[in-house]
Amino acid sequence: MPSAIVSEYFRTNKLPQIWCPGCGHGIITRAITVAIDKLGLDRDKICIVSGIGCSSRAPGYMDFDTLHTTHGRALAFATGIKMANPDLKVIVITGDGDATAIGGNHLIHACRRNIDITAIIYNNNIYGMTGGQYSPTTPKFDKGTTAPYGNVDKAFDIPALAAAAGATYVGRSTAYHTQLLISLIENGIKNEGFSLIEAISVCPTYYGRKNKKGSAVEMLEWQKNHAVNIAAASKMAPESLDGKFLIGEFKNSPEPEYTKEYQKIIDMFKKE
Amino acid sequence: MKSKARLMQGNEACVEGAIAAGMKFFAGYPITPSTEVAEIAAEKLPLVGGKFIQMEDEIASMAAIIGASLAGSKSMTATSGPGFSLKQENLGYASLAEVPCVIVNVQRSGPSTGLPTSPAQGDIMQARWGSHGDHPVIALTPSSVRETFDLTIKAFNLSEKYRVPVILLMDEIIGHMRERVELPEISEIEIIDRKKPTVSREKYLPYKADDDLIPPMAYYGDGYRFHVTGLAHDETGFPTNNPAIADKLYRRLLDKIELHKNEIIEWEEQCTDDADIVIISIGGVSRAADTAMKQLRQKGVKVGTYRPITVWPFPEKRLIELADKVNTFVVAEMNLGQMALEVERIIKDKAELIKVNKVNGEAIYPEEIIEKIEEVL
Amino acid sequence: MNNNETVTEKLAVNENWCKGCGICVKFCPKNVLIVENEKVKIVDIEKCIQCGLCELRCPDYAIYVRGK
Numbered sequence: 001m002p003s004a005i006v007s008e009y010f011r012t013n014k015l016p017q018i019w020c021p022g023c024g025h026g027i028i029t030r031a032i033t034v035a036i037d038k039l040g041l042d043r044d045k046i047c048i049v050s051g052i053g054c055s056s057r058a059p060g061y062m063d064f065d066t067l068h069t070t071h072g073r074a075l076a077f078a079t080g081i082k083m084a085n086p087d088l089k090v091i092v093i094t095g096d097g098d099a100t101a102i103g104g105n106h107l108i109h110a111c112r113r114n115i116d117i118t119a120i121i122y123n124n125n126i127y128g129m130t131g132g133q134y135s136p137t138t139p140k141f142d143k144g145t146t147a148p149y150g151n152v153d154k155a156f157d158i159p160a161l162a163a164a165a166g167a168t169y170v171g172r173s174t175a176y177h178t179q180l181l182i183s184l185i186e187n188g189i190k191n192e193g194f195s196l197i198e199a200i201s202v203c204p205t206y207y208g209r210k211n212k213k214g215s216a217v218e219m220l221e222w223q224k225n226h227a228v229n230i231a232a233a234s235k236m237a238p239e240s241l242d243g244k245f246l247i248g249e250f251k252n253s254p255e256p257e258y259t260k261e262y263q264k265i266i267d268m269f270k271k272e
Numbered sequence: 273m274k275s276k277a278r279l280m281q282g283n284e285a286c287v288e289g290a291i292a293a294g295m296k297f298f299a300g301y302p303i304t305p306s307t308e309v310a311e312i313a314a315e316k317l318p319l320v321g322g323k324f325i326q327m328e329d330e331i332a333s334m335a336a337i338i339g340a341s342l343a344g345s346k347s348m349t350a351t352s353g354p355g356f357s358l359k360q361e362n363l364g365y366a367s368l369a370e371v372p373c374v375i376v377n378v379q380r381s382g383p384s385t386g387l388p389t390s391p392a393q394g395d396i397m398q399a400r401w402g403s404h405g406d407h408p409v410i411a412l413t414p415s416s417v418r419e420t421f422d423l424t425i426k427a428f429n430l431s432e433k434y435r436v437p438v439i440l441l442m443d444e445i446i447g448h449m450r451e452r453v454e455l456p457e458i459s460e461i462e463i464i465d466r467k468k469p470t471v472s473r474e475k476y477l478p479y480k481a482d483d484d485l486i487p488p489m490a491y492y493g494d495g496y497r498f499h500v501t502g503l504a505h506d507e508t509g510f511p512t513n514n515p516a517i518a519d520k521l522y523r524r525l526l527d528k529i530e531l532h533k534n535e536i537i538e539w540e541e542q543c544t545d546d547a548d549i550v551i552i553s554i555g556g557v558s559r560a561a562d563t564a565m566k567q568l569r570q571k572g573v574k575v576g577t578y579r580p581i582t583v584w585p586f587p588e589k590r591l592i593e594l595a596d597k598v599n600t601f602v603v604a605e606m607n608l609g610q611m612a613l614e615v616e617r618i619i620k621d622k623a624e625l626i627k628v629n630k631v632n633g634e635a636i637y638p639e640e641i642i643e644k645i646e647e648v649l
Numbered sequence: 650m651n652n653n654e655t656v657t658e659k660l661a662v663n664e665n666w667c668k669g670c671g672i673c674v675k676f677c678p679k680n681v682l683i684v685e686n687e688k689v690k691i692v693d694i695e696k697c698i699q700c701g702l703c704e705l706r707c708p709d710y711a712i713y714v715r716g717k
Contacts, residue, residue: 014510043497044493044494044495044497045493047343047492047493049339059499060499060501060510060511063497064497065492065493065496065497065498066497066498066499066500067339067342067492067499067500067501068499068500068501068502068503068511069335069338069365069502070335070361070362070365070502073331073332073335073361073362076327076328076331076332076333076335076336076339077335077336077338077339078339079299079325079327079332079335079336079339080297080299080335080336080337080338080339080340080341080342080343080347081339081340081342081343081492082339083297083323083325083336083339083340083345084296084297084323084339084340084341084343084344084345084347085343085344085345085491085492085493087493088343088492088493105328105329105332106328106332106335108328109327109328109332262318262323262325265318266318266321266323268318269318269319270321
């Protein structure tokens with residue numbers, strides 16, 4: 001018998017998942033259910049939507065209303081769901097390629113509208129499902145099957161992109177920093193507006209192997225040793241941040257929510 | 273009792289029909305010559321508690337209406353030419369996942385940006401085969417403003433009943449034409465809603481079809497906690513690689529239209545009883561065909577007309593019957609012979625086939641049809 | 650419980666779901682676990698303090714703290 005949280009929120013007859021040994025996606029998926037559990041939400045009023053790719057297989061394992069859509073389009077489907085039934089808590093699970101390459105346009109516009117959707121981007125720095133092509137978040141000079149001599153593209157900073165586009169809650173954590181990840185997701189869901197949480201995953205099979213990053217364990221240790229919480233970073237000397245990356249809550253500035261604003265238009269025409 | 277007569281544009285009649293059919297959500301993107309559909313939907317939907325959203329692109333609009341439909345709202349999008357190409361990805365998703373929705377395509381001249389405000393009928397084959405893979409298709413083609421109203425309602429009804437995306441294949445002539453119309457009272461209109469499951473969550477199989485080949489459909493938020501995917505899936509809705517199950521699914525999607533085609537297919541024919549020559553056309557061209565027929569009849573030429581209202585599925589059976597007694601079919605269309613291909617396939621060599629084609633952005637005039645017919649007399 | 654599950658008072662392991670990645674082993678602060686034949690194995694349950702870090706980071710939900 002699985003743990004209480006897994007028994008409660010997973011479709012246990014679909015487990016084990018298809019992900020590779022050591023893939024960080026399972027850690028992140030469980031973290032989402034823990035956040036939902038902590039918030040005590042009505043599970044029949046939660047809809048989880050995904051696109052295409054490794055991350056997007058997650059909703060199939062989660063016992064909610066779930067929608068596995070087309071590549072990059074999860075946020076656009078989710079927007080329709082939220083508009084049709086604003087009582088639903090809509091959570092989008094997407095990947096770095098899904099959300100920021102093919103779905104980049106949908107991402108910035110969902111941020112801009114501040115529609116009440118919480119997007120969790122499982123960032124494994126690679127296209128895993130298709131076998132290891134470089135993505136918009138593959139670090140410069142790292143390799144992928146389509147960047148055999150090193151990637152010359154500059155990587156996206158996803159939280160900065162989302163904050164600039166208008167998301168009202170933005171955070172980043174890693175598969176290693178799971179407790180922080182859970183609390184960011186909790187706060188993201190609580191935020192009445194568009195929330196984006198970048199969850200840095202690990203892909204030992206493709207990204208790790210191609211770039212000699214070692215095992216899943218070593219990749220998680222790297223996350224442990226290189227992540228600095230933004231709260232601590234402000235008190236640190238700039239040079240001590242060299243080679244590090246920030247995690248934590250980057251933005252929390254609530255604004256009027258999209259479906260509520262639209263409802264005001266409908267209410268103008270309501271007959272007493 | 274009928275409403276007061278109004279002067280109305282085809283695109284406006286489309287929105288009126290959609291609202292009468294129960295549309296509660298519209299997602300769109302500006303594109304000529306369909307933009308009025310979005311504009312009028314934006315104005316009218318809030319008045320009936322419905323919602324409009326202008327999405328960031330055509331792909332997102334198509335995605336949003338599928339999402340809204342799954343959450344329980346009757347949904348529609350509208351586009352033209354290049355936008356219709358962009359819809360194809362998620363149109364295929366709606367076909368496979370069996371999500372009711374209506375896609376309006378006010379056809380314009382193409383390929384590519386083409387002649388943006390000029391009429392065409394070049395998307396007949398794209399409406400049938402635009403999305404990859406074998407998929408079910410229903411496409412309706414109005415030829416008047418009033419018929420645009422009626423067929424928009426029919427599009428919603430068929431979509432809800434058969435859980436299939438339905439294309440309202442208009443053309444710029446019909447979309448922008450203004451006519452005096454009288455709309456029926458709401459109480460006179462038949463509205464069909466999708467069938468919902470009657471069993472508990474534990475027993476609900478979201479893709480187990482009834483004998484009519486259509487599975488009952490729950491809404492998100494109803495407590496069924498079901499899964500929807502664009503992957504081939506079994507009756508539970510979860511993905512499968514099982515060849516037998518995939519085969520059964522793909523065949524059922526086409527069979528559910530085939531099984532009900534007599535209820536779906538609609539056409540109109542005039543003066544075919546004694547006709548030696550029958551003009552086949554759809555949409556805006558049918559108006560020229562009517563005039564051509566009347567003028568030729570005055571000259572004593574026995575001409576009739578045949579107008580598919582459902583261009584897909586094509587009204588094939590009646591055309592086969594006509595082919596046994598008609599000498600010549602004249603297929604007039606604003607493209608280079610798309611519907612003619614279908615007619616050719618159906619009539620085989622039982623009758624002569626003549627094509628009247630025009631792709632220069634101008635409408636086909638009655639004289640052009642008359643001229644072509646007089647050549648063969 | 651079938652043969653592929655190990656249940657102690659403090660911890661439970663589902664070997665059917667375990668893919669042997671070793672994440673739980675590495676981040677267990679008390680060295681309670683090892684990987685053997687590509688499956689996690691409890692070797693020193695006495696030391697387990699039920700901190701839950703194994704459960705928190707197991708990508709396959711194959712190990713969890715009991716009674717919590």
